[in-house]
Amino acid sequence: MAFSPSKGRNTRMTGMEPLDMTPIMNLFITIIPMLLTMLVTVQLSYISLNLAATSQGGGGTGNGPGGEKIKVVKVILYNNRIEVQEEGAKSTSIPTFFSQGNVKYDFVALDQTITDIKRRNPDLFNIKVVPYPDVTYNTLVRSIDICKIDGFPNVTYSIPETRYYEATN
Amino acid sequence: MSYISSKRIKGRETNKKVRRRVKKANKLNITSLTDVLTILLVFLIKNVSMEVQRVSVPANMKFPTTMSTEDLAKDADTVILKVYPDRILLGADNINVGSLQDLVSDEKTRKNILLFLTDQTSKIKANNPNAVPVLMIQADDSVLCNYISEIVNVSVASRFTNIYFCTLKGDIKEKILKL
Numbered sequence: 470m471a472f473s474p475s476k477g478r479n480t481r482m483t484g485m486e487p488l489d490m491t492p493i494m495n496l497f498i499t500i501i502p503m504l505l506t507m508l509v510t511v512q513l514s515y516i517s518l519n520l521a522a523t524s525q526g527g528g529g530t531g532n533g534p535g536g537e538k539i540k541v542v543k544v545i546l547y548n549n550r551i552e553v554q555e556e557g558a559k560s561t562s563i564p565t566f567f568s569q570g571n572v573k574y575d576f577v578a579l580d581q582t583i584t585d586i587k588r589r590n591p592d593l594f595n596i597k598v599v600p601y602p603d604v605t606y607n608t609l610v611r612s613i614d615i616c617k618i619d620g621f622p623n624v625t626y627s628i629p630e631t632r633y634y635e636a637t638n
Numbered sequence: 639m640s641y642i643s644s645k646r647i648k649g650r651e652t653n654k655k656v657r658r659r660v661k662k663a664n665k666l667n668i669t670s671l672t673d674v675l676t677i678l679l680v681f682l683i684k685n686v687s688m689e690v691q692r693v694s695v696p697a698n699m700k701f702p703t704t705m706s707t708e709d710l711a712k713d714a715d716t717v718i719l720k721v722y723p724d725r726i727l728l729g730a731d732n733i734n735v736g737s738l739q740d741l742v743s744d745e746k747t748r749k750n751i752l753l754f755l756t757d758q759t760s761k762i763k764a765n766n767p768n769a770v771p772v773l774m775i776q777a778d779d780s781v782l783c784n785y786i787s788e789i790v791n792v793s794v795a796s797r798f799t800n801i802y803f804c805t806l807k808g809d810i811k812e813k814i815l816k817l
């Protein structure tokens with residue numbers, strides 16, 4: 470049916486408009502790479518450090534604020550072993566072992582030892598970690614971490630001391 | 639459309655008003671602009687954190703992996719100290735104060751670190767008396783405890799009451815213990 474010219478003007482076919490790729494290109498070239506670079510894939514954690522009070526000195530037992538005697542558990546980190554000393558009990562020595570050509574500390578055994586101590590002393594929350602100078606920071610932090618996980622939130626950092634005594638005849 | 643009075647059309651004078659054809663301006667497509675602004679702004683507002691920008695894993699440093707995590711002290715104002723195997727960097731500006739060997743053998747290096755940290759605690763207290771100066775030690779896992787102990791000694795002398803070690807958070811206990 471032939472339309473009058475005025476009516477046919479509105480129904481004239483037009484060609485397909487070219488697809489605007491700009492928003493899609495913006496998305497793939499700008500936004501997604503930017504979001505990927507901002508993506509954080511590691512989670513940071515913090516471990517607090519309690520410092521040994523100078524008044525307590527090295528070795529021996531500590532005293533609580535009311536003067537009561539507090540049992541001291543020490544984790545001493547050597548370069549070839551870890552020693553766990555519990556007052557009134559036999560100390561446990563955990564030697565290092567070789568794995569894939571590297572010397573490694575047995576943190577599984579340390580975890581087990583600390584867990585046993587906690588089981589025997591459920592009211593004890595203090596533990597002292599004493600690293601020797603040639604022990605790595607990794608070993609120190611992981612030892613502190615194991616103590617905290619196994620129920621000793623008050624981990625005290627202490628440095629091994631060398632004391633000299635005058636000989637008396 | 640504007641109207642002009644045309645005095646001369648097709649050779650004849652006339653007072654007929656005709657429409658001036660005004661060229662249509664191209665429409666401005668702001669889809670991409672709103673796209674970028676919306677997604678970027680929403681994502682940034684949700685995710686940006688000044689603390690994250692300051693405290694992140696430094697380049698070329700490997701943190702130990704731990705299971706436990708603790709929150710920073712309330713009203714904490716942190717000062718960051720980075721300990722690499724070959725150098726020590728202080729503060730947000732990463733001031734190089736020397737090597738680890740200098741720390742234990744050179745008194746001047748220890749003094750510089752002490753002065754810097756003491757200055758930081760003074761500034762923190764001056765800005766906000768209720769703020770808690772916190773020292774965050776970011777050390778590579780191969781650094782020896784000899785140097786860490788020295789740094790802790792200097793930090794305590796600088797009146798830092800809270801010292802934290804930065805680590806990576808791990809999930810599975812058995813896996814972390816066997817690392």
